[in-house]
Amino acid sequence: MTSILLVVVAQVIISLALVIWTRAKVRRFLGSEDEIDKIRREIGALIVELDSSADRNVTVLEDRLSTLKDLVAEADKRISLLGQEKARRQSEEMVYDRLGRLSEHKRAQIAEPSRQPESSGQPGSSQPLAANTATEPSVPFIRFSEKPLAIEEPFADKVLSLSRRGFSSDIIAARLGATMAEVDIVLSMDRNGRAKEI
Numbered sequence: 001m002t003s004i005l006l007v008v009v010a011q012v013i014i015s016l017a018l019v020i021w022t023r024a025k026v027r028r029f030l031g032s033e034d035e036i037d038k039i040r041r042e043i044g045a046l047i048v049e050l051d052s053s054a055d056r057n058v059t060v061l062e063d064r065l066s067t068l069k070d071l072v073a074e075a076d077k078r079i080s081l082l083g084q085e086k087a088r089r090q091s092e093e094m095v096y097d098r099l100g101r102l103s104e105h106k107r108a109q110i111a112e113p114s115r116q117p118e119s120s121g122q123p124g125s126s127q128p129l130a131a132n133t134a135t136e137p138s139v140p141f142i143r144f145s146e147k148p149l150a151i152e153e154p155f156a157d158k159v160l161s162l163s164r165r166g167f168s169s170d171i172i173a174a175r176l177g178a179t180m181a182e183v184d185i186v187l188s189m190d191r192n193g194r195a196k197e198i
Contacts, residue, residue, distance in 0.1 A: 159186040 155176065162172045169183045176183070 155182075156186045156189075159183050160190055163187060163190075 159172055169180055173180045173183045
């Protein structure tokens, strides 16, 4: 009887040990899965944060690249304008240089009017003149405006003409873009001048 009791007690102890060991293994297994899930969540959050920061950096870089492209395009435009301006200035300098040479040549002709008739009778005298005209570069003819320059009417005359037409000083000031004090000064000077003439 005691042997059966010992066997039963031994089986109970072994069963308890097996249950405790199984529970420990299950807890350890479940605990490791939780840790892995936690690590996975943290890695996912880090990846999302890295993606958002990379997107922000790419957006900033694209904005700066577009700004840089605009600045380079503006610089190219300015360089081309400078090149055109330089070419235009060079052509202007050439024209002015030619005009200066032409005026010097005409001054020389005017300064020596008496020599030309005397030398024109000689057969050898026409060759230096022909040589001068051959070496002289062709100068483009520049036609200046034949219209006289428009001279703006003086301020006082404008004020007096508007006043004679019956406009008040505030309307005259508004039309001419001046102050009423300026208009009043002109009108009072005109009145004083007329009073002195009388």
